Amino acid sequence: MKQIFRPAEKLNRLPVFLMEQVVKQYRQEAQKALKAAQAGISVDQWIVLKQVSENNGCSQVEIAQSTVKDAPTTTRTIDQLVNKELIEKQLDPNDRRKYMVFVTDKGLQLIERLLPVVQSYRKLPVKGFLKEEQDTLLQLLNRMLNNLK
Amino acid sequence: MKQIFRPAEKLNRLPVFLMEQVVKQYRQEAQKALKAAQAGISVDQWIVLKQVSENNGCSQVEIAQSTVKDAPTTTRTIDQLVNKELIEKQLDPNDRRKYMVFVTDKGLQLIERLLPVVQSYRKLPVKGFLKEEQDTLLQLLNRMLNNLK
DNA sequence: GAAAATTTGTTTCATTTACAACTATTTAAG
DNA sequence: CTTAAATAGTTGTAAATGAAACAAATTTTC
Numbered sequence: 001m002k003q004i005f006r007p008a009e010k011l012n013r014l015p016v017f018l019m020e021q022v023v024k025q026y027r028q029e030a031q032k033a034l035k036a037a038q039a040g041i042s043v044d045q046w047i048v049l050k051q052v053s054e055n056n057g058c059s060q061v062e063i064a065q066s067t068v069k070d071a072p073t074t075t076r077t078i079d080q081l082v083n084k085e086l087i088e089k090q091l092d093p094n095d096r097r098k099y100m101v102f103v104t105d106k107g108l109q110l111i112e113r114l115l116p117v118v119q120s121y122r123k124l125p126v127k128g129f130l131k132e133e134q135d136t137l138l139q140l141l142n143r144m145l146n147n148l149k
Numbered sequence: 150m151k152q153i154f155r156p157a158e159k160l161n162r163l164p165v166f167l168m169e170q171v172v173k174q175y176r177q178e179a180q181k182a183l184k185a186a187q188a189g190i191s192v193d194q195w196i197v198l199k200q201v202s203e204n205n206g207c208s209q210v211e212i213a214q215s216t217v218k219d220a221p222t223t224t225r226t227i228d229q230l231v232n233k234e235l236i237e238k239q240l241d242p243n244d245r246r247k248y249m250v251f252v253t254d255k256g257l258q259l260i261e262r263l264l265p266v267v268q269s270y271r272k273l274p275v276k277g278f279l280k281e282e283q284d285t286l287l288q289l290l291n292r293m294l295n296n297l298k
Numbered sequence: 299g300a301a302a303a304t305t306t307g308t309t310t311c312a313t314t315t316a317c318a319a320c321t322a323t324t325t326a327a328g
Numbered sequence: 329c330t331t332a333a334a335t336a337g338t339t340g341t342a343a344a345t346g347a348a349a350c351a352a353a354t355t356t357t358c
Contacts, residue, residue, distance in 0.1 A: 011215070014271060015286050022165065022293045023168050067160070075339090137286075137289050138167065148178060224309090
């Protein structure tokens with residue numbers, strides 16, 4: 001017997017339900033693109049690597065804030081990047097609780113190589129969107145975020 | 150020294166990045182609300198339970214499709230609901246690969262009790278949204294989804 | 299009607315994640 | 329100055345997730 005497809009009409013009217021699917025699909029595409037480029041890092045690792053490169057010498061707390069991840073996740077992601085020699089940690093002499101995190105040459109080279117790949121897959125979900133549609137989307141998402149915090 | 154907050158301006162212009170935060174915050178709020186109501190189930194379990202009740206006797210594949218989860222996840226969620234005696238599985242006599250999944254009385258009672266709780270937290274993210282803004286949001290999300298599939 | 303392909307559901311494994319507890323250091327209070 | 333509180337970062341653990349491999353049953357193809 002042929003499979004009857006029953007769309008979940010109610011669920012599809014829930015923005016967050018759709019958003020979960022978009023996020024999941026997007027992450028799959030992004031991960032696939034990074035793998036195809038033999039990046040050797042995950043999407044989350046890319047985000048942290050890029051943040052470090054843009055705020056060279058910043059602390060882990062600052063990275064956690066800017067990437068909106070919690071402390072343990074940030075610790076582990078940074079560890080992974082250190083193991084791959086893409087970034088380095090150095091104790092802050094002025095505050096020995098802190099580490100200052102720096103991008104390495106190898107990290108910079110990887111960023112340069114991957115930048116076009118990342119820019120490419122980031123365009124994917126909003127393909128065909130007018131500039132004002134993108135703005136509307138961002139505005140609505142920010143309002144949702146404010147409602148939840 | 151006071152912590153300087155540096156917003157990641159670039160990341161905050163990425164719709165998917167904002168959406169991840171919305172989804173995460175929303176799930177936390179939803180889980181908190183269910184816990185406060187002593188629901189005894191997770192958000193995902195709720196979704197499956199509700200789907201089963203609306204399609205009584207349906208197969209696991211149908212549940213997986215309507216909830217947009219993969220097969221292993223669906224198997225596990227159904228197991229959990231069976232353990233809690235909120236649903237029941239029964240072999241389909243016409244096709245012994247399939248299970249027919251039914252909601253129990255206990256399941257129905259729980260649904261009735263939780264429905265107002267769920268309806269309440271679902272309104273949260275779109276608080277203050279005009280009807281047309283919600284429609285715009287859904288339309289944009291669906292377009293993103295189509296771009297990704 | 300037998301072999302191949304498909305469908306349904308489960309299990310295993312590696313990764314990711316959130317939450318809580320913990321150490322070490324610095325800052326604030328009395 | 330000494331204790332209490334806050335901050336930075338790590339570790340452990342339990343749960344969720346996805347991919348792949350798998351078994352069982354059914355359908356399709358020749």
